[in-house]
Amino acid sequence: MKVAIASNAVGKELKDCVKAYLADKGYEMVDLSDDDIFEATMNVVKAIKDGGITRGIVVDDYAVAPFMIASKNHGIVCAPTYEDYTSSMTRHHNSTQIIALAANITAPVLSCQLAENFCKTEYDGGRHQVRIDMMNRIL
Amino acid sequence: MKIAIGCDHIVTDIKVKAAEFLKKQGHEVIDVGTHDFIRTHYPIYGRKVGVLVAKGEVDLGVCICGTGIGINNSAQKIKGVRAACVTDVQTAVAAKEQLNANVIGCGGRVVGVGTIEYILDAFLKAKYQPTPERDVLIKKIDNMIPDNDAIENDHIFDEYNKKWAEGYYHD
Numbered sequence: 001m002k003v004a005i006a007s008n009a010v011g012k013e014l015k016d017c018v019k020a021y022l023a024d025k026g027y028e029m030v031d032l033s034d035d036d037i038f039e040a041t042m043n044v045v046k047a048i049k050d051g052g053i054t055r056g057i058v059v060d061d062y063a064v065a066p067f068m069i070a071s072k073n074h075g076i077v078c079a080p081t082y083e084d085y086t087s088s089m090t091r092h093h094n095s096t097q098i099i100a101l102a103a104n105i106t107a108p109v110l111s112c113q114l115a116e117n118f119c120k121t122e123y124d125g126g127r128h129q130v131r132i133d134m135m136n137r138i139l
Numbered sequence: 140m141k142i143a144i145g146c147d148h149i150v151t152d153i154k155v156k157a158a159e160f161l162k163k164q165g166h167e168v169i170d171v172g173t174h175d176f177i178r179t180h181y182p183i184y185g186r187k188v189g190v191l192v193a194k195g196e197v198d199l200g201v202c203i204c205g206t207g208i209g210i211n212n213s214a215q216k217i218k219g220v221r222a223a224c225v226t227d228v229q230t231a232v233a234a235k236e237q238l239n240a241n242v243i244g245c246g247g248r249v250v251g252v253g254t255i256e257y258i259l260d261a262f263l264k265a266k267y268q269p270t271p272e273r274d275v276l277i278k279k280i281d282n283m284i285p286d287n288d289a290i291e292n293d294h295i296f297d298e299y300n301k302k303w304a305e306g307y308y309h310d
Contacts, residue, residue, distance in 0.1 A: 062233045064223045071215040072283040079208040082226040086206040094209050126310035130303050134182035134296050138289045139216035
């Protein structure tokens with residue numbers, strides 16, 4: 001599986017750690033980092049929208065800016081992810097394509113696990129799809 | 140402060156506790172629902188909170204669902220909303236200080252009521268700390284969504300609610 005990943009300068013160290021971890025697990029990593037968090041996030045959004053890549057990860061200090069930026073794109077669901085439950089449930093229920101990780105909050109070992117949980121979990125579909133369709137109607 | 144609060148059917152009891160906490164602090168709280176545990180859809184309530192924030196009818200919004208992700212993405216998709224979905228106080232404060240977040244959210248199945256109270260308290264006390272860079276980023280975020288009917292049209296979900304009632308969406 002191909003995974004787009006990006007960070008700004010603040011998130012670089014954690015991004016490199018997550019990138020190496022996922023590469024070691026067999027994921028093909030595409031690094032789209034940019035010092036500007038807006039550009040870094042939009043690079044990942046574009047990679048998802050262009051097709052071929054189904055998972056994106058953005059790393060900065062608190063995961064707040066990437067969430068705001070990514071979610072304001074039609075068809076994109078982004079999850080700021082700080083713990084295990086959300087890392088997989090947001091795939092099961094929300095069909096989330098992008099997670100945001102926070103270098104100031106979540107340590108590398110946990111961050112790597114969250115990223116792996118997110119990458120390996122599939123969307124449940126079914127009843128959950130009505131909520132996705134509703135979100136796509138808002139924007 | 141005037142605060143809108145919304146949730147889905149998974150965390151109604153936790154939302155009620157969060158609302159009571161805010162009222163005790165002297166805030167005026169508008170609870171947009173849901174009000175029971177009957178299965179419903181988080182975008183309905185995320186949009187309602189987002190619309191009140193975007194129209195300036197409230198000062199802030201609070202969105203809670205199971206993980207917080209669904210309802211806060213829904214609010215985020217309203218033009219003018221800047222939502223943060225957090226698990227800790229420090230992130231909530233950063234969201235206000237750096238990006239002037241106007242919606243704060245969390246997962247009712249992720250964090251407990253005590254943490255939610257700490258998050259709300261810290262978020263409400265925090266103040267935006269402007270810098271030219273932060274002003275530019277906020278403007279960029281606010282300009283991402285073109286004008287659309289999502290704020291004014293209260294019927295945008297009608298066709299999906301109808302399809303749901305007809306059994307179109309099933310596991």
